[in-house]
Amino acid sequence: MAYGDKVAVDGLSLEVARGSITAVLGPNGAGKTTTLETCEGYRVPQRGTVRVLGLDPQRDRAELLPRIGVMLQSGGAWSGVRAVEMLDHMASLHAHPLDTAMLVDRLGLADCGRTPYRRLSGGQKQRLGLAIALVGRPELVFVDEPTAGMDPQARRTTWEMLEEVRADGVTVVLTTHHMDEAEHLADRIHIIDRGALIASGTPAELTRGGHSATIRLVVNRPFPDGAPESLRRELGPLTEVRQLDEVSMLIHGPADATTLGRVSRWCEEHDVLPQTLTLGQRTLEDVFLELTGRELETPHDVLLPRSAPPNNAAGTPS
Numbered sequence: 001m002a003y004g005d006k007v008a009v010d011g012l013s014l015e016v017a018r019g020s021i022t023a024v025l026g027p028n029g030a031g032k033t034t035t036l037e038t039c040e041g042y043r044v045p046q047r048g049t050v051r052v053l054g055l056d057p058q059r060d061r062a063e064l065l066p067r068i069g070v071m072l073q074s075g076g077a078w079s080g081v082r083a084v085e086m087l088d089h090m091a092s093l094h095a096h097p098l099d100t101a102m103l104v105d106r107l108g109l110a111d112c113g114r115t116p117y118r119r120l121s122g123g124q125k126q127r128l129g130l131a132i133a134l135v136g137r138p139e140l141v142f143v144d145e146p147t148a149g150m151d152p153q154a155r156r157t158t159w160e161m162l163e164e165v166r167a168d169g170v171t172v173v174l175t176t177h178h179m180d181e182a183e184h185l186a187d188r189i190h191i192i193d194r195g196a197l198i199a200s201g202t203p204a205e206l207t208r209g210g211h212s213a214t215i216r217l218v219v220n221r222p223f224p225d226g227a228p229e230s231l232r233r234e235l236g237p238l239t240e241v242r243q244l245d246e247v248s249m250l251i252h253g254p255a256d257a258t259t260l261g262r263v264s265r266w267c268e269e270h271d272v273l274p275q276t277l278t279l280g281q282r283t284l285e286d287v288f289l290e291l292t293g294r295e296l297e298t299p300h301d302v303l304l305p306r307s308a309p310p311n312n313a314a315g316t317p318s
């Protein structure tokens, strides 16, 4: 799938099992939205085949649309329409809609029900978008970055609702660049980068084994100046060291006893006493880093020093 000369998705091949949650995970610009929009019938691929519920999203559009729900990354409503009016209108287009009052209540839309769409916050637009995607009791729902712009409470509610619809047999396909979201929700994850599929599997399959791990080091008193660089020199070029605050560091590196031994020796040489020294499980971030040499996402809440200004990684729709 290309936009002019720009190839956005190239040779991507993936299948989604009915009744499961599938996450398409990748960094900005990886081709996630393009993939979804192609499945939804909004984009026509130059090559390849797409079948959704056994139907061609272009040729069989009229038959497919009543069976799928779509949560767009942005837009999808008239700017002046009130949130609840929009939801009621969408419900009226379906034969057996869900109870809109229940959706308004569950998604915390009551307070902004009379607010025109253009004045809703990013998170409120997302919640309304999710309600619109679910109101027609779809067999399959596509959700593009479902929790972008949501606060933690709304994020949890969204996860719960997606899990509930899966329990009712609905198939969910979501895009995200949040590893924790994919890891928490998805039965199967497809990691894409630069328009190509680079890994697929269950969260456990993807994070099992591998050569790297995350070591968490917390010491009894502040690290000396230049500690991350010094520790990186000690551990070698395969290792990445990030200082979280004055007494803790995260180290991504080879998952072996030698690395732990070197960290311990470095502490001794620099007169700090490890209070926590743990070898953590490999994360999806590690998987992505191993496969591409680049980072998928910086988990800002974990990795930024405590003094850093609040980030909006989970707060700005992309």
Ligand SMILES: Nc1ncnc2c1ncn2[C@@H]1O[C@H](COP(=O)(O)OP(=O)(O)OP(=O)(O)O)[C@@H](O)[C@H]1O
Pocket (backbone or CB within 6 Å): 003, 006, 007, 008, 026, 027, 028, 029, 030, 031, 032, 033, 034, 035, 177, 318
């Ligand atoms: N309408 C368009 N015209 C030209 N290029 C486009 C268009 N839409 C997307 N692209 C390009 O195609 C590539 C894939 O974009 P896409 O939106 O599918 O990625 P994404 O993985 O969903 O990214 P994000 O997480 O930022 O939403 C990007 O390089 C993007 O700039």
